Every structure is written in structure tokens, then in C-alpha cells.
Amino acid sequence: MPSSAQPLAKLGFLTIGLFDEQDPARGHESTLEVIELGERLGFDSAWVRHRHLQYGISSPVAVLAAASQRTSRIELGTAVIPLGWENPLRLAEDLATVDVLSGGRLNPGVSVGPPMHYDQVKDVLYPDTADTEDFSHARVRRLLDHVRGERATGFRGAEGFEVFSDRVQPHSPGLGGRMWYGGASLRSARWAGENGMNFLTSSVVKAEGPPAGTEHEAGVVHDFAAIQLSHIQAFRAHHPDGARARVSQGLVVVPTDSASPGQRAKYEEFARARLPRTATPQGPAGLLFAPDLVGTSAQIAEQLHAHAAFQEIDEVAFALPFTFEHDDYVQILTDIATRLGPALGWRPKS
Structure with a gap:
């Protein structure tokens, strides 16, 4: 089981890919350039978010198809595609196609x-x-079956000059083992484990009850790290691979080692403005947010090594703040790869 004393094995990052409505090409190009930079810096993976009817990436599969042709090594992931917007069979075709084009690097x-x-x-x-649409886990199950090569229809064979398959084509055999579920609750963690998926846990969890010993006079204190740890443990307890089952943590991490004074001030104000939402669960779903980690790489590494959930994982996909500029992302990624990653025991890939 990974612990804070063991080195970080896989270092990734996550970007939302924002763009200006009047110049969307520039924003998408910036995202691709950031992914290319990630590969040059030795990151193991680059992940993109999914946004509909907003000014962020609405088609991550298309963006990652482009990224697959501009990179050769870095793994490419989505965190996450909300399946309520998707037809599982059509999405399975798109995912398999990009996986083939990338040489088996899609996550x-x-x-x-x-x-x-x-x-x-x-x-x-x-x-x-x-x-009548079903937005339950059954929708994921349909996608998994298609990706893993289960039969999709009862017919295969020739019809005139056309040849038909009874399963999704192309079929990429390794893709089924690289499917991730983004979950923020115990129920999701258990389901992902039972269905043999990998587990993405982010800077948001559902506060489903206080861990033992976390009450004080004013009421319940919700410990983000303890809740996230319980999700990781539940996932692995229900996964066939047990303690070896893959989990990736996605906290917002902003090292300032090489930042300019102006950048440091901006980063600190960003974190300060978002801090109040971390005090108590938010909204009807009771969502609890992790504080953003802003500071030197040494300071952030110390905070991570003390984080109960971080101690249980050896993969991360640190989330880049949504609203920063391209030059900010270059500085942050460079500091993560050259300073924070090594402070966590990670070594860049070549």
C-alpha cells in the first residue's frame, strides 16, 4: 500500500481548456501547447475536463485526438466525461478510435x-x-461492455460488399483496463471497485457523515482528507485488485517557486477567495471542497505528506486553476515537474 514515505509513481495534470468566445481556436491551441509542454517536462499524463454550453472543452475526445498526433508518450485522459450527455455505444467508438490513434495512451x-x-x-x-433516459450506473456498465468487446448486436457477417461486426469497432484490447470512474461518494467508490474500474478522486467529496472523533462544541467538523481516505479504502475493498487498484488524486496545487510577485499575489488571492467554501459542506448534495494548495514546492510537499488520502495513493493529476493565463500554466507546470514532483519522490519520464 502506498504511503507518504514512498515515492510518487505517476504525475499528471488536469486543465479545463478555457477559450474566448470570439477566438475559440486560440484557447484550444493553448490547451494543446500545454499538453505538449507536459510531455517535454516528463509528466506521465495530461487530462482535460468536459464542459457543455460553456467556454471550455465541449469535445475532449476530439481535443485528445489532436493531442495524440502532437505527442508520442504522455497518457491522455478525460476527467470526466458526464455520460448523461452521451450515447454509450457512440462514445465507445470514439474512445476506441482515439486509443488506436494514440498508440494505447487514452485514459x-x-x-x-x-x-x-x-x-x-x-x-x-x-x-x-x-x-425515460437512465442516468444510473447502468449507463457506465453499457459503455464498459462496449469498450471491453462485448457483443453489441446479434448480427455479424457479410451483406453484399459490406462486412459487419457484432461488437464496437475498432476494438482496442487494452482500453477496458484504462477506464476511470470519477466519484465523490462512498456509493460511487464501491461501484467503481465492484466493476473493475480505476478511481478518480478530486478536490470535491460528498460529506456523508463525520469520521470518528471529529465533533466539537459548535457541531460537526468535516475532515476532507479523512472522507477522501474512506472513499479510497472502500474502492479498494471492493476491487478485484484490492490494494493494487489504481487511484488518482486531483487536488488543486499551485507552486510559486519561480512565479513573479504579480503571479504570487494572483495565486494567493485565488485561493483566499475560494477558501470559505472549504469550511462546511455546500449545497443540497453536501459537497465538501479541499483547500487549494498554494506556496513553495517544499511547503506543498509537506502538506501533501501529511494528507491522509495522499498517503494512500501513488498517482496524482493535479488540477490547474480554471481562470489563469497561458504563461501562468507554463510556470506552474514547470515548477510541478522540476521541483514539486521530485520533492514527492517522482522522476520525470523521457
């Missing part, structure tokens, strides 16, 4: 649940089936 991360603002989008997204 698709997915989640389930109704699309965000479903009442506003359901009539255009599912005009005939909005009230």
Missing part, C-alpha cells in the same frame, strides 16, 4: 447522473426520451 474518465441544468437542456438533448 477515459467518466461519471453519471442527469446532465447539469437538465430541465433547461432536456428538450434539445433528448426531445423524445427525456423522461
Whole structure:
């Protein structure tokens, strides 16, 4: 079992890929340049978020297809594709195609649940089936079956000059073992483990009850690290690989070693503005956010080594803040690869 005394094995990063409505090409190009930089710096993986009807990447599979042709080694992931917007069979075809094009480097991360603002989008997204769509884990199960090569139809063979397969094509044999589930609850963690997926845990968890010994006079103190640790343990307890099952942690981490004074001030204000949401669970779902880690690589490494959930994993995909500039991302990624990663025992890949 990984511990804080053991080296970090895999270092990745996550970007949302924001763009200007009047110049979307520039934003997408910036994302691709950041991924190329990640490969040059030796990162193990680069991940992109998924946003619909917003000014962020709406088609991560297409972006990663482009990235696959501009890189040769770095793994490419999605964190995450919300399956409520997708047809599992069609998505399986797209994922397998990009995996083939990338030489087996794709790491698709997915989640389930109704699309965000479903009442506003359901009539255009599912005009005939909005009230009958299944947004449960069964939707992930359908995707997994297609990706893993299960039969999709009852027919295969020739029809005239055309030849048909009874499973999704192309089939990429290793892709099924690189499917990730993005979960923030114990239920999701258990399900991901039971279905043999890898587990993505981020800077958001569901506060489903206080860990033992975390009450004080004013009420319940919710410990993010303890809750996240419980999810990791539940996932591995239900996974066939047990303690070897893959988990990646995605905290927001901003090293300032080579930052300019202006960048440091901006980063510190970013974290300060977001800090109040970390004090108590937010919204009807009771979501608890982790504090952003801003400081020198030595300071961040010390905080991570003391983090109960970090002590249980040996893979990370540190999330880049959403609203920074391209030059900020270059500085942050360079510091992560050259200073923070080595402080965590990681070594860059060549």
C-alpha cells in the first residue's frame, strides 16, 4: 500500500481548456501547447475536463485526438466525461478510435447522473426520451461492455460488399483496463471497485457523515482528507485488485517557486477567495471542497505528506486553476515537474 514515505509513481495534470468566445481556436491551441509542454517536462499524463454550453472543452475526445498526433508518450485522459450527455455505444467508438490513434495512451474518465441544468437542456438533448433516459450506473456498465468487446448486436457477417461486426469497432484490447470512474461518494467508490474500474478522486467529496472523533462544541467538523481516505479504502475493498487498484488524486496545487510577485499575489488571492467554501459542506448534495494548495514546492510537499488520502495513493493529476493565463500554466507546470514532483519522490519520464 502506498504511503507518504514512498515515492510518487505517476504525475499528471488536469486543465479545463478555457477559450474566448470570439477566438475559440486560440484557447484550444493553448490547451494543446500545454499538453505538449507536459510531455517535454516528463509528466506521465495530461487530462482535460468536459464542459457543455460553456467556454471550455465541449469535445475532449476530439481535443485528445489532436493531442495524440502532437505527442508520442504522455497518457491522455478525460476527467470526466458526464455520460448523461452521451450515447454509450457512440462514445465507445470514439474512445476506441482515439486509443488506436494514440498508440494505447487514452485514459477515459467518466461519471453519471442527469446532465447539469437538465430541465433547461432536456428538450434539445433528448426531445423524445427525456423522461425515460437512465442516468444510473447502468449507463457506465453499457459503455464498459462496449469498450471491453462485448457483443453489441446479434448480427455479424457479410451483406453484399459490406462486412459487419457484432461488437464496437475498432476494438482496442487494452482500453477496458484504462477506464476511470470519477466519484465523490462512498456509493460511487464501491461501484467503481465492484466493476473493475480505476478511481478518480478530486478536490470535491460528498460529506456523508463525520469520521470518528471529529465533533466539537459548535457541531460537526468535516475532515476532507479523512472522507477522501474512506472513499479510497472502500474502492479498494471492493476491487478485484484490492490494494493494487489504481487511484488518482486531483487536488488543486499551485507552486510559486519561480512565479513573479504579480503571479504570487494572483495565486494567493485565488485561493483566499475560494477558501470559505472549504469550511462546511455546500449545497443540497453536501459537497465538501479541499483547500487549494498554494506556496513553495517544499511547503506543498509537506502538506501533501501529511494528507491522509495522499498517503494512500501513488498517482496524482493535479488540477490547474480554471481562470489563469497561458504563461501562468507554463510556470506552474514547470515548477510541478522540476521541483514539486521530485520533492514527492517522482522522476520525470523521457
